[in-house]
Amino acid sequence: MEATYELLSSQPFLAGLTPAQLDKLSYWTRKSTFHAGTRLFEEGQRADRFWLLREGHVTLDTHVPGQGTQIVETLGPHAVLGWSWLFPPYRWHFSASAVETTLAVELDGPGVRDLCARDHELGYELMRRFVEVVVQRMQATRVRLLDLYRMPS
Amino acid sequence: MTPLRYRVRRRLTETADTVTLVLDPVDEPIVAPLPGQFTMMYAFGVGEVPISVSGHADGGIVHTVRAVGAVSRAVAGARTGDVLGIRGPFGTDWGVPPGGDLVVLAGGIGLAPLRPVIRQAVARRARFGTVAVLIGARTPADLLYPHEYATWRAAGLDVRVTVDRADMSWTGHVGVVTTVLGALPVDPAATTAFVCGPEVMMRFAARALVDRGVPPAAVRVSLERNMRCGVGLCGHCQLGPLLVCRDGPVVGWDRAAPLLAVKEL
Amino acid sequence: MSTLLRSLGPLVRALHGQGYRVVGPTVRDGAIVLAELDRADALPYGWGVEAAPGRYRLHRRADAAAFGHAAGPQSWKAFLHPPRSPQWTADRTADGFTVTEAPPDSTRYAFLGVRGCDLRAIAVQDRVLGGADGGYARRRRELFIVAVSCTEPADTCFCASTGCGPAAGPGYDLGLTELVDGDRVRYLVEVGTPAGLELLTQLPTEPAPVDLVEEAAAAVAAAATKMSRALPEGDLRDLLAGSHDAARWDDVAARCLSCGNCTMVCPTCFCTTVEDVTDVAGEHAERWLRWDSCFDLDFSYLHGGPVRTSTRSRYRQWLTHKLGTWHDQFGESGCVGCGRCIAWCPVGIDITEETRALVTEAEEA
The missing domain is CATH 2.40.30.10 (Translation factors)
Structure with a gap:
């Protein structure tokens, strides 16, 4: 428990949470390591966890018939991986695999959901952080949607 | 002429x-x-x-x-x-400072005018602190000068490459170039940034750098307008008070920001 | 000391004698245009002009004044900064091509009848185009200017508010004020340069009586009070820099046809584009410089499309440049108050009215 608490308290994503809140979360936390090429999850599977990346990189990808597997985004240190665990139907929208040896902190989805449902203050703090990440990623995605480097017609 | x-x-x-x-x-x-x-x-x-x-x-x-x-x-x-x-x-030049940290941020063909800056940093590496080169392109096949990145890295430059889309054969980063910037350690007081790429990308990148504390005047962007004569005589490249061919293309973000904020200026 | 000239015939002959091509106002196609003059008789003696927003009409005057009219559709830039001029030619060779600069235009012009507004306009274009050692600078160096102060402004004139008239100067070689008494016209002459003095000594002149000098001064001073239009006072550069989002631009854009007439008739508008033309075989190429207008959609073209797609943005560009950013680029205003853009706008858009509306909008904000 001590080790996972330390892991969590060093995550920028969780900066500002109280020791008591971190302590509650640490119950649902474990360290995880992925070797290069490891598939973390597959599109359509049950989404029951998320990760805070510490080292290494993970790609989010999807299979496009005729074009093979396309990478939609690369996530690196300090990034949050996975938010499909937050809402029904709790299924991954994309697949994820480790590009290189990747160290992460893994949190249990149902456990954290249950925590948030019972402790709204912790729930608010976590949701606020998730929303910030989602907004940043959506804005970056919108910029990419503009396809700025394309050949002008 | x-x-x-x-x-x-x-x-x-x-x-x-x-x-x-x-x-x-x-x-x-x-x-x-x-x-x-x-x-x-x-x-x-x-x-x-x-x-x-x-x-x-x-x-x-x-x-x-x-x-x-x-x-x-x-x-x-x-x-x-x-x-x-x-x-x-x-036109104006990038005005590479004699020392300090450099951030070179290029999107697409925007790497072309920045290559002389990178080469200068490689040639005079000891003069500078950290030198980061962030390169964005549409796909891995659209990257310019890819064969030179190894030389730049060998000289001690922090070269980070990202593309908008890629298949699994690409082991590099996928995402907009500004997200790579987010992961870059920046000492705002020591940094001079050079940004070139599509105007929208420059707006996002310059704002992100300013948000990181880099003074707007230390963020230089290269503007593009309809340059015809090159010497400020034909009037085509006006952007508000600027004749971009003469007063630009390189200007500080302190001057560019209010002008690029006006639609159809 | 002022000098009196009883006719312009000797002046035109003396200029011809010195090898100048004399350009001045003359009546053609229902307008007073600027054209090469063979003789002083070609001047528009007895013609007047009635100008209003979107309107320009000639009428017969009761007297024989040659300069009893205000600015016509052309300005002198048509000669100093021609609408179309050759730059260079290129010819294909076995291993590439050669480039040959266009032969220098050695025309020596004498302008007869340059008004205060247009004299300033020439100075304004000097600041923009005179630095480069091209055709403009050459023609300008050789230019002889006979200016004429205005005694009868048109309804569209507002040079008093831009500080360019009605008295012409400085910048002329010789400055005239026309004194009209029925069919009799005389000219009070002021000398501006040694070249002007040298020419004047060749003319049959007489000392001007003091009462005529005073009469001329009073007539010019009275002209300033006859102008019904004025640009607003105050810092127009600041006004326009802060008016990018003004609602008035939408209002004027609903009327503006984006035809570019204002830029063609404006004596300071200098924008150009280049045309590259080739012969049928593709062996010979030519580069021509020609007037362009910021109202043209392609003016701001970048790969992908033009930057200024709306009429609103193009009118805003023109007015903001003319009265605002011209200061940033060239250290002065680009408007001299000639009023041509008002008279020759097909829908009668009035630069003074639009500027005043922007002032009002800024004050109300």
Whole structure:
């Protein structure tokens, strides 16, 4: 428990949470390591966890018939991986695999959901952080949607 | 002002639509260009187009040209031995400081005018603190000068590459170039940033740098408007008070931000 | 000391004698245009002009004044900064091409009848185009200017508010004020340069009586009070820099046809584009410089499309440049108050009215 608490308290994503809140979360936390090429999850599977990346990189990808597997985004240190665990139907929208040896902190989805449902203050703090990440990623995605480097017609 | 003739010494295919031309003067050469300046390149009987300088050496000049219109297609189509016209160099330069940290942020063809800055940083590496080169492109096949990244890294530059889309054969980063910036350690007081790419990308990148604490005047962007004469006489490249060919293309974000914020200025 | 000239015939002959091509106002196609004059008789003696927003009409005057009219559709830039001029030619060779600069235009012009507004306009274009050692600078160096102060402004004139008239000067070689008494016209002459003095000594002149000098001064001073239009006072550069989002631009854009007439008739508008033309065989290419207009959609073209797609943005560009950013670029205003853009706008858009509306909008904000 001590080790996972330390892991969590060093995550920028969780900066500002109280020791008591971190302590509650640490119950649902474990360290995880992925070797290069490891598939973390597959599109359509049950989404029951998320990760805070510490080292290494993970790609989010999807299979496009005729074009093979396309990478939609690369996530690196300090990034949050996975938010499909937050809402029904709790299924991954994309697949994820480790590009290189990747160290992460893994949190249990149902456990954290249950925590948030019972402790709204912790729930608010976590949701606020998730929303910030989602907004940043959506804005970056919108910029990419503009396809700025394309050949002008 | 008549163009001076240059002969294509070498032609390198960079991407499907972009080539790099190494040119030697047939007559007298133009004045040695500074990093960030541009020239007007003339294809016989077709017309003239502004192209940034990507390098110059041995009395020659290097231009990386993307074929986007009739004239640039003709220029990019020049073969070894062909003659093109060149007027210039025109405009302001990047104004690389004598020291400090450098952030070079390039999107697409925007890497072309920044290559002289990178090469300068490589040649005089000891003068600078951290030198980060962030490169964004549409796909891995659209990256410019990929064979040079290893040399830049070997010289101690922090080269980070990202593309908008890729398949699994790409082991690099996928995402907009500004997200790579987010992961970069920046000492705002010591940093001078050079940003070049599509205008929207420059707006996002410059704002992100300013949000990180870099003073707006230390964030330099390279503007693009309809440059025709190169010497502030034809009026086409106006952006508010600026004649971009004369007062730009490189300007500080402190000057560019309020102008780029006005639609259709 | 002022000098009196009883006829312009000797002046025109003396200028011809010195090898000048004399250009001045003359009646053609229902307008007073600027054209090469063979003789002083070609001047528009007895013609007057009625100008209003979107309107320009000639009428017969009751007297024989040659300069009893205000600015016509052309300005002198048509000669110093021609609408179309050759730059260079290129010819294909076995291993490339050669470039040949266009032969220098050695025309020596003498302008007869340059008004205060247009004299200033020439000075304004000097700041923009005179630095480069091209055709403009050459023609300008050789230019002889006979200016004429205005005594009868048109309804569209507002040079008093821009500080360019009605008295002409400085910048002329010789400055005239026309004194009209029925069919009799006389000219009070002021000398501006040694070249002007040298020419004047060749003319049959007489000392001007003091009462005529005073009469001329009073007539010019009275002209300033006859102008019904004025640009608003105050810092227009600041006003326009802060008016990018003004609602008035939408209002004027609903009327503006984006025809570019204002830029063609404006004596300071200098924008150009280049035309590259080739012969059928593709062996010979030419580069021509020609007037362009910021109202043209392609003016701001970048690969992908033009930057200024709306009429609103193009009118805003024109007015903001003319009265605002011209200061940033060239250290002065680009408007001299000639009123041509008002008279020759097909829908009668009035630069003074639009500027005043922007002032009002800024004050109300």
